[in-house]
Amino acid sequence: MKDNFSKQAADYSKFRPQYPEEMIEYIISFVNKKAVALDLATGNGQVAHKLSTHFEKVFATDISQKQLDNAIQAYNIMYSKESAEKTSFENQKFDLIVVAQALHWFGFEEFYKEIYRILKPEGVFAVMGYGLFSTNPDSDKILRYFYYDIVGSYWDSERKYLDKNYETIPFPFEEIPVQEFQNQFTWTFEALIGYLQTWSSVQHYISKNNQNPINLIYDDLKATWQRNDHKVTFPLLLRIGKLK
Numbered sequence: 001m002k003d004n005f006s007k008q009a010a011d012y013s014k015f016r017p018q019y020p021e022e023m024i025e026y027i028i029s030f031v032n033k034k035a036v037a038l039d040l041a042t043g044n045g046q047v048a049h050k051l052s053t054h055f056e057k058v059f060a061t062d063i064s065q066k067q068l069d070n071a072i073q074a075y076n077i078m079y080s081k082e083s084a085e086k087t088s089f090e091n092q093k094f095d096l097i098v099v100a101q102a103l104h105w106f107g108f109e110e111f112y113k114e115i116y117r118i119l120k121p122e123g124v125f126a127v128m129g130y131g132l133f134s135t136n137p138d139s140d141k142i143l144r145y146f147y148y149d150i151v152g153s154y155w156d157s158e159r160k161y162l163d164k165n166y167e168t169i170p171f172p173f174e175e176i177p178v179q180e181f182q183n184q185f186t187w188t189f190e191a192l193i194g195y196l197q198t199w200s201s202v203q204h205y206i207s208k209n210n211q212n213p214i215n216l217i218y219d220d221l222k223a224t225w226q227r228n229d230h231k232v233t234f235p236l237l238l239r240i241g242k243l244k
Contacts, residue, residue, distance in 0.1 A: 014194060015191060015194035015195045015197070015198055016043070016044065016046070016195070016198055017130065017183055017185060017195070017234055018046050018183075019046070019047060019050070019100065019128060019183065019236070020181065020183055020236075021050065022181070023128070023181045023236060023238065024047070024050045024051065024054075025054075026178075026179065026181075027096070027098065027124070027126045027128075027238070027240060028051075028054050028096070030124050030126075030176060030240060031095050031096045031123075031124045032095070032122060033095045033122075034054055034055050034056065034095065035055065035056050035057070035095050036055060036056065036057045036058075036059070036093060036094050036095055037051045037054075037055040037057070037058045037059070037094060037095060037096040037097070037098070038058070038059045038060070038061075038089070038093075038094045038096070038097045038098070038118070039051060039058065039059070039060040039061075039098050039099075039100070040060075040061055040084040040087075040097065040098070040099045040102070041061070041062055041063075041084050041099060041100070041102030041105070041106075042060035042061060042062050042067070042068075042071065042079070042100075043062060043064075043067050043071075043100075043101075043102070044067060044070050044071055044072065045060055045068075045071030045072040045073075045077065045079065046072060046100075047098055047100045047128070048060035048071070048072070048074075048077050048079075049072040049074055049077065051096070051098070052074040052076050052077050055076070055095070055096070056076065057076050057078065058074075058076060058077045058078070059077075059078050059080070059089070059094075060077055060078070060079050060080075061079070061080050061081070061082045061083075061084065061087065062079075062081065063081065063082070063083055063084075064081075065081050068081060084099070084102070084106055084111055084114070085106060085107050085110040085111045085114055086110070086114060087114060087118060089118045090118070091117055091118065092117075092118065092119070092120045092121065092123075093118050093120070094118055094119055094120060094123055095120055095122075095123050095124070096123060096124050096125075096126065097115060097118070097119055097123065097124075097125050097126070098125075098126045098127075098128060099126075099127050099128070100128040100129065101128065101129045101130065103127050103129070103161075103166070103169060104129075104158040104159070104161035104162060104166075104169065105156075105158055108169075108170045112170070112172050116243060119243060121243060122242075123242070123243070124240060124241075124242060125173055125240070125241050125242070125243075126238070126239070126240045126241075127166060127169075127171070127237070127238070127239045127240075128236070128237065128238055129162060129166055129236070129237035129238075130162075130183065130234040130235065130236050130237060131162055131163070131165055131234065131235045131237060132144075132147060132162075132163075132235075133232045133233060133234045133235075134232070134233050135228070135230075135231060135232045135233070136224065136225075136228035136229060136231070138224035138227075138228060139221060139224040139225055139228060142217050142220055142221050142224060143217075143221070145217070146196075146213070146214075146216075146217050150205075150213050150216055150217070151199065151201035151202055151204075151205050151213050152201075154201040154202075154204040154205045154208070155200070155201040155204075156200060156201075156204075159201075162237070165235070165237050166237045166239055169239075171239055171241060172244070173241025173242060173243065173244060174241055174242045174243070174244050175239065175240070175241045176240045176241060176242070178238050178239065178240055180236075180238075181236040181238060182233055182234060182235055182236055183233070183234040183236055184231060184232070184233050184234075185231070185232050185234075186229075186230050186231055186232075187230055187231075187232055188230065189221075189222055189225045189226070189230075192221075192225065192232070193214060193218075196214055197214065202214065
């Protein structure tokens with residue numbers, strides 16, 4: 001698994017969008033026993049925290065200590081620094097295992113073998129994510145140019161799975177058909193820029209060119225943002241399965 005987010009861990013915690021409670025509750029509705037859940041590649045712990053109100057215990061792992069240092073705390077969440085492909089958990093431990101916005105970074109064969117080891121036979125595995133957001137047409141034109149043309153070549157190859165809405169990602173489970181979700185926010189311009197700053201492609205661009213690519217669109221984007229309604233919509237990605 002790649003660590004693309006330690007550098008901007010504080011911004012990640014502050015600016016990354018939350019998943020709606022209705023989506024979390026929908027996933028949990030497929031779980032028979034609400035005893036122990038696991039959030040792999042937890043990042044800032046936002047999903048782990050949501051799960052903690054529904055499960056007796058929640059374990060959450062990440063390979064980035066900086067992400068874990070910024071994670072949301074709760075009495076029944078146990079955080080640990082470890083890889084998703086090789087965990088320290090005993091066999092058949094979890095009623096629910098979730099991965100949010102991270103599955104595309106994993107080594108699939110090794111990871112799925114681990115899921116089959118630590119998920120209970122009747123347990124549920126859920127993959128969550130979100131694609132490229134949309135907003136007003138004026139800002140969208142600038143943002144898509146930024147996404148595809150300015151930082152497009154700086155995305156890791158794994159990004160293609162998100163661009164395809166996780167539909168092409170390997171999923172060796174008995175899959176459950178799911179309903180569609182989306183997430184809507186009203187953002188300040190600072191929140192918009194903060195979110196763009198968390199993109200791994202932006203960080204790769206900065207590392208290679210020693211300048212921030214957001215500066216190339218900043219003024220034009222701000223002008224379009226100020227004359228529109230500040231609303232953004234994220235398409236949410238969801239696949240749910242059980243062991244075959």
